[in-house]
Amino acid sequence: MTTSARTDSGSADRADALAFPAPKSAKCPFDPPPAVDRARAAHPVVRATLWDGTSAWLITEHEHVRQVLGDKRFSAEGTRDGFPYLVAGVRELVRTMKPTFFRQDDPEHARLRRMLTADFMVKRVEAMRPEIQQLTDELLDRMIENGPEADLVADFALPLPSVVICLLLGVPYEDHRFFQERAAALFSLQATAEEVRRSQQELLTYLAGIAERKQREPDGSIISRLVAQGELDFDEIASTGRLLLVAGHETTANMIALSALVLMRNPDQLARLRAEPALVKGAVEELLRYLTIVHNGIPRVAAEDVAVGGVTVRAGEGVLCLVNTANRDERVFPGGDTLDLGRDANRHVAFGFGVHQCLGQPLARAELQIALETLFRRLPGLRPAIPFEDVPFRHDQAIYGLGALPVTW
Amino acid sequence: MLVQIDQELCCGAGSCVRTAPEVFDQRDEDGLVLVIDEKPPAHLHDAVREAADICPAAAILLDEQDA
Ligand code: HEM
Numbered sequence A: 001m002t003t004s005a006r007t008d009s010g011s012a013d014r015a016d017a018l019a020f021p022a023p024k025s026a027k028c029p030f031d032p033p034p035a036v037d038r039a040r041a042a043h044p045v046v047r048a049t050l051w052d053g054t055s056a057w058l059i060t061e062h063e064h065v066r067q068v069l070g071d072k073r074f075s076a077e078g079t080r081d082g083f084p085y086l087v088a089g090v091r092e093l094v095r096t097m098k099p100t101f102f103r104q105d106d107p108e109h110a111r112l113r114r115m116l117t118a119d120f121m122v123k124r125v126e127a128m129r130p131e132i133q134q135l136t137d138e139l140l141d142r143m144i145e146n147g148p149e150a151d152l153v154a155d156f157a158l159p160l161p162s163v164v165i166c167l168l169l170g171v172p173y174e175d176h177r178f179f180q181e182r183a184a185a186l187f188s189l190q191a192t193a194e195e196v197r198r199s200q201q202e203l204l205t206y207l208a209g210i211a212e213r214k215q216r217e218p219d220g221s222i223i224s225r226l227v228a229q230g231e232l233d234f235d236e237i238a239s240t241g242r243l244l245l246v247a248g249h250e251t252t253a254n255m256i257a258l259s260a261l262v263l264m265r266n267p268d269q270l271a272r273l274r275a276e277p278a279l280v281k282g283a284v285e286e287l288l289r290y291l292t293i294v295h296n297g298i299p300r301v302a303a304e305d306v307a308v309g310g311v312t313v314r315a316g317e318g319v320l321c322l323v324n325t326a327n328r329d330e331r332v333f334p335g336g337d338t339l340d341l342g343r344d345a346n347r348h349v350a351f352g353f354g355v356h357q358c359l360g361q362p363l364a365r366a367e368l369q370i371a372l373e374t375l376f377r378r379l380p381g382l383r384p385a386i387p388f389e390d391v392p393f394r395h396d397q398a399i400y401g402l403g404a405l406p407v408t409w
Numbered sequence B: 001m002l003v004q005i006d007q008e009l010c011c012g013a014g015s016c017v018r019t020a021p022e023v024f025d026q027r028d029e030d031g032l033v034l035v036i037d038e039k040p041p042a043h044l045h046d047a048v049r050e051a052a053d054i055c056p057a058a059a060i061l062l063d064e065q066d067a
Helices: A034-042 A062-069 A088-096 A108-113 A122-127 A129-146 A152-157 A159-169 A173-187 A193-216 A222-229 A234-265 A267-275 A277-291 A361-378 B015-019 B042-054
Strands: A045-049 A055-059 A149-151 A298-302 A306-308 A311-313 A318-321 A406-408 B002-005 B024-026 B033-035 B060-063
Touching (some): A034 A045, A034 A055, A055 A062, A062 A298, A062 A306, A062 A318, A122 B015, A122 B024, A129 A152, A129 A159, A149 A152, A152 A234, A159 A361, A173 A193, A173 A234, A222 A234, A234 A277, B002 B033, B042 B060
Parallel strands (some): A055 A318
Antiparallel strands (some): A149 A406, A306 A311, B002 B060
């Protein structure tokens, strides 16, 4: 029997459960793990066993992922029993620290999120384009000056979104080594509970310090405004700032690096983009779909029994919404295992779905569009400086990406 | 077609503004969505339907009967 899902009449078959996360194929590191593909071919809702022996349902189809993430009966509260965690340290953290709105349900989630929606709304981000363009050009100027070799991750993909989120939050970019190292520990699937706890605590102390400074020296930044509004205390401002700082640079950085790599591997697609710069918006949607860097699922826990894809998810059971397989769903994206920059990929769920859908998506889009268009325009001969087999993919991170990408031009 | 928005549901992700900028905008104060053209011309209907489909919070209400 290959199906690993419990149907309404049966009970969960633990022996048959898929070990998750499953390894990706070395040959196709942009594709979902072969074991997940095999399991979803048998049944779209897959029983999985996580690292700690707990179970969760993998939701693999586009329709079901949208159903679950759009249904309030699936809770984002990380403190509930059964909420699936992929890292011991992060699970420990929620027991000891107040969660951000990322791991809360409405109405509290909506109250806190709405304090920030205007900062990331489409027209606000559009107005930032000249500044993002200038930062992009400055990074490339420096790369060209020191070239013709660089690490595209350290010299371009990581600093661009880091500088931007620092400017928005009012955090000094000079401290980037400090917060990037700690953010990396929070995303590592290997980090010990102690490493996660210490990284989180140090980031919070650091951001609370910045909030105190803004009280004395206010400026136009988000942290300064939250202090002036006085609705949140310093601890809450620090944890909100921590969420934005961490979510705001690792994700986009990995998308820039992976996109650059996959475009260099698909010269026909890259040529198309170069010939038709207006294609860049749609191209970024297709890259978000194809690469889906949130590669281990979006976690929720059922607050009630809910039927999904022929399976009853019982109250207290965890689900992982696999946005990466949903974005390869043949019924929504025919031929989805192929990158096609001309495709209409607008229905992808790379930013999630439901009320938690990515707050920073307009910013991420603008950064990706500007970064990729400018990179390939200014460095037309850009190519990897190492064999593809040696590119360090970050399999052991919550956010998929590259540890480094040596390039030349 | 009549286009309405349920601001209680809106989460300000901005997908609709990106998909049909002639019909949707975001409020300066809180980024929640405003309908700027409640009865959009026919050539925008597909874009509005797509915006309603991809709205993560199902906050866009379409009345296709309304003439
Ligand atoms: C390509 C880059 C990015 C990707 C793929 C991405 C992906 C995601 C996903 C999938 C979620 C939903 C999580 C869930 O439902 O549990 C999310 C939420 C979030 N993202 Fe992003 N993100 C990106 C960039 C950014 C940026 C630049 C920011 C900037 C500040 C940001 C801030 C947030 C925040 C605050 C949330 C929580 C929203 C909520 O819970 O209401 N993200 N992101």
